[in-house]
Amino acid sequence: MRTDIFARLDREPEPPKIEVPRMTRTRLALFGGTSAFYLAIVVAVLLSTGLVTLDWKIMLFRPYQQWPEIHGFLDYYVVLGQRGPTAVMVAAWLGWRSWRQHTLRPLLCLGAALLLLNVSVGAVKIGLGRLGPHYATQIGSPELFGGGDIFPSGHTANAVVTWGILAYLATTPRARRYLSALSAVVALGVGLTTVYLGTHWLSDVLLGWAAGLLVLLALPWCEPVLAVSEAWILAARDRVRERLRDRRRLVPSLPVASGGPRPVREPVREPVREPVGVAGGRRAPATRG
Numbered sequence: 001m002r003t004d005i006f007a008r009l010d011r012e013p014e015p016p017k018i019e020v021p022r023m024t025r026t027r028l029a030l031f032g033g034t035s036a037f038y039l040a041i042v043v044a045v046l047l048s049t050g051l052v053t054l055d056w057k058i059m060l061f062r063p064y065q066q067w068p069e070i071h072g073f074l075d076y077y078v079v080l081g082q083r084g085p086t087a088v089m090v091a092a093w094l095g096w097r098s099w100r101q102h103t104l105r106p107l108l109c110l111g112a113a114l115l116l117l118n119v120s121v122g123a124v125k126i127g128l129g130r131l132g133p134h135y136a137t138q139i140g141s142p143e144l145f146g147g148g149d150i151f152p153s154g155h156t157a158n159a160v161v162t163w164g165i166l167a168y169l170a171t172t173p174r175a176r177r178y179l180s181a182l183s184a185v186v187a188l189g190v191g192l193t194t195v196y197l198g199t200h201w202l203s204d205v206l207l208g209w210a211a212g213l214l215v216l217l218a219l220p221w222c223e224p225v226l227a228v229s230e231a232w233i234l235a236a237r238d239r240v241r242e243r244l245r246d247r248r249r250l251v252p253s254l255p256v257a258s259g260g261p262r263p264v265r266e267p268v269r270e271p272v273r274e275p276v277g278v279a280g281g282r283r284a285p286a287t288r289g
Contacts, residue, residue, distance in 0.1 A: 011099065011100050011102075014102070015101060015102040015103055016101055016171070018101070018103070018105075018171055020105075020220075020223050021168065021219070021220045021223070022220055022223075023220040023221060027217055027220065030213075030217055031214065031217040031218065034210050034213050034214050034217065035214065037210050038207065038210040038211065038214065041203055041206050041207045041210065042124075042128075042207065044203070045128075045130075045142050045144065045151070045203050046142070046144065048140070048141070048142045051202075051203050052140070052141075052142045052203070053140065054202060054203075055133075055201040055202050055203050056139060056140060058195060058201075058202055059133040059136070059198065059201065060139075062198065063195065063196040063198075064196055064197055064198055067196075070196075071197075074193045074196060074197065075197075077189065077190070077193055078155065078190060078193045078194060078197065080159060080163075080186055080189075080190055081155035081156060081158050081159035081187075081190035081191075081193075081194070082155065082158070083114075083154070083158045083162075086158065086159070086162040086163070087110075087114065087162060090110060090162050090163070090165065090166065091107065091110060093166070094106035094107050094109075094110055094165075094169070095107060097169070103230065104230045104233060104234070105169075105226060105227075105230060106169050108226045108229055108230060109165060109168065109169060109219060109222075109226060110162075110165055112219065112222045112225075112226060113161050113162075113165050113215055113216070113219060114161065114162075116215045116218065116222075117157060117158065117161050117211070117212065117215050120211060120214070120215065121152055121154055121157050121208075121211050124151070124152060124207075124211075125149040125150070125151060125152070125154070126149065128144050128145065128151050129144065129145045129146055129147050129148050129149070130142065130143050130144050130145075130146065130148045130149075130150055130151035130201075130204070131143040131146040131147070131148035131150070132148060132150045132199060132200065132201075133198050133199070133200070133201060134198060134199070135148065150199070150200055150201075150204055151201070151203070151204050151207060152204055152205075152207030152208040152210070152211045153191060153194055153200045153204040153205050153207065153208030154208065155190055155191070155194050155199075155200070155208070156187060156190055156191035156194065156200075156204070156205050156208030156209055156212065157208040157209070157211040157212035157215075158212070159183075159186055159187040159190040159191070159212070160183070160187040160208070160209060160211075160212025160213055160215075160216065161212045161215050161216060163182070163183035163186050163187060164180070164183040164184075164187070164212065164213075164216045165216070166179045166182075166183065167179035167180040167182075167183055168216055168219060187209065187212065188209075191205035191208060191209060192205070
């Protein structure tokens with residue numbers, strides 16, 4: 001038996017017993033508090049309160065001009081919140097987890113989380129239509145219903161979900177704590193980076209943090225559906241494998257060139273030729289000259 005660290009890269013002989021998170025009272029309380037915070041941010045922007053004034057003060061301060069020396073680094077750092085690159089990286093890791101643990105749950109959780117994120121954040125973006133700082137038209141205005149799509153911040157919400165899903169799927173309390181802290185730091189940095197670059201208002205980022213956290217907190221409600229989906233997918237895979245086995249049994253095991261069974265050919269029979277001058281099976285009478 002291998003005892004070195006590389007043994008953890010081998011596939012486990014049987015699926016491990018993984019405790020699935022449940023919707024506890026603590027999680028429900030966090031979900032309710034985050035929902036209230038989410039609603040408060042939306043109302044504050046709709047009513048053009050002091051939060052909108054703070055948005056404009058930060059925008060006119062132009063942080064990217066105050067500290068230009070970190071602009072290059074933050075241009076790369078903000079990629080940690082882009083949906084395409086982060087989804088590919090996290091999906092690769094969770095795909096390996098799925099193979100090692102004989103379960104599709106990690107990939108299904110990621111798919112469900114991204115689906116919830118796209119639907120919830122996309123609906124609010126389209127419904128409120130807020131313009132970004134670079135496209136603002138009137139100082140002090142919340143810039144709502146102008147055809148924009150930046151409220152809430154998709155970069156921030158995506159950073160919360162894609163990196164937070166690693167903590168959600170952690171199998172030990174210690175790993176969950178470390179991954180939760182790491183995902184929080186990444187999501188916090190991505191949100192503030194978008195404010196620094198001037199691509200989002202501060203209120204966009206606050207709402208993005210709340211939107212991503214709501215998706216993670218709601219995942220336990222999706223677990224029963226994910227379990228049914230996993231069972232259906234695995235059953236379909238087994239049916240396909242069985243059909244492929246049946247087809248292989250009907251095909252000869254060896255090709256003809258390798259000495260396998262050859263098709264049986266019947267001997268060719270040549271037609272019987274009748275002698276010349278024979279008609280109707282009787283010999284023609286001889287003629288005298």
